[in-house]
Every structure is written in C-alpha cells, then in structure tokens.
Amino acid sequence: MPRTPTSPSPGTCPVARTVDIIGDRWSLLIVRDAFDGVRRFGDFLRSLGVARSMLTTRLRALVDAGILSVQPASDGTAYQEYVLTAQGRELFTLIVALRQWGEKYRFARGEAHSTLIDTRTGEPLAELRPSTARGEPVAPEDTRVVRPG
Numbered sequence: 128m129p130r131t132p133t134s135p136s137p138g139t140c141p142v143a144r145t146v147d148i149i150g151d152r153w154s155l156l157i158v159r160d161a162f163d164g165v166r167r168f169g170d171f172l173r174s175l176g177v178a179r180s181m182l183t184t185r186l187r188a189l190v191d192a193g194i195l196s197v198q199p200a201s202d203g204t205a206y207q208e209y210v211l212t213a214q215g216r217e218l219f220t221l222i223v224a225l226r227q228w229g230e231k232y233r234f235a236r237g238e239a240h241s242t243l244i245d246t247r248t249g250e251p252l253a254e255l256r257p258s259t260a261r262g263e264p265v266a267p268e269d270t271r272v273v274r275p276g
Contacts (some may be wrong), residue, residue: 153185157209158211162219166210190199194212194215198210
C-alpha cells in the first residue's frame with residue numbers, strides 16, 4: 128500500500144517496513160493463495176471473496192513492491208497472471224510460521240483444518256523455530272534488537 132502522510136514511519140525497523148507492504152489481511156491471503164497456485168484475478172476473487180476494488184488495490188501494491196509480477200497467461204489466452212517473484216517466494220517461511228501458529232492456537236483440539244505437507248514425503252513440515260547460525264534454538268529472551276547509530 129502506498130504510504131500516506133498519516134502512515135507511521137517504518138524508520139529502521141525491518142518488521143515495520145514489512146508490515147507496511149504485506150501486513151493487512153488481504154495482502155497476506157493473496158500471497159498465501161499465490162503459494163497455493165492461484166494466478167488469475169478471477170481466481171483470487173473467487174478464493175478470497177474480497178471486493179474487486181480491494182483486490183485490484185492489493186494486487187497492484189504487491190506488484191509495485193516486487194512481491195508479485197504480472198505475466199501473460201501460461202495457457203496462451205489473453206489473460207494475465209500474477210506470479211510470485213523470487214522476493215515473494217521468500218515469504219514462504221512467514222506464511223508457514225503463520226499457518227503453524229494458527230494450527231496450534233486457533234483450532235480446538237481435534238478440530239479439522241488444512242495441513243501443509245512435504246510433497247516428497249507426504250509428511251507435515253517440522254515446526255519452525257528460530258535458531259543461531261550454528262543451528263541452536265533461540266528463545267525471545269535470548270535476543271535483542273540493535274538499532275543503528
């Protein structure tokens with residue numbers, strides 16, 4: 128979304144800068160659907176149930192931010208498709224983290240929900256955990272933010 132004069136400045140915070148681009152419901156769900164193979168405007172519209180104008184605005188912002196690109200339809204028709212860029216594909220870890228948090232805290236025990244599986248093994252993904260460069264687990268209390276200057 129474009130910044131307005133009243134939008135908070137992201138300053139030097141990477142989280143704020145990221146939320147500025149993909150921190151709303153519709154942008155995150157568009158990215159989720161793109162990972163699930165949705166590529167056309169009409170398919171996003173049907174999948175999300177969002178207003179056409181909202182979808183147009185969010186898709187444009189994601190393209191402008193370099194998360195999606197617009198390409199001619201892969202089937203040779205006159206349609207265009209929205210495809211994750213390399214930058215967009217790197218949001219996969221974020222989408223998996225949100226999914227895993229939701230599976231753990233937003234469903235009752237035994238309540239059915241979709242599951243993300245590794246197509247090579249047919250098994251669910253391991254739980255994501257932050258780790259050091261050496262692979263050791265890191266808890267929130269083991270970290271601190273170092274601001275520039």
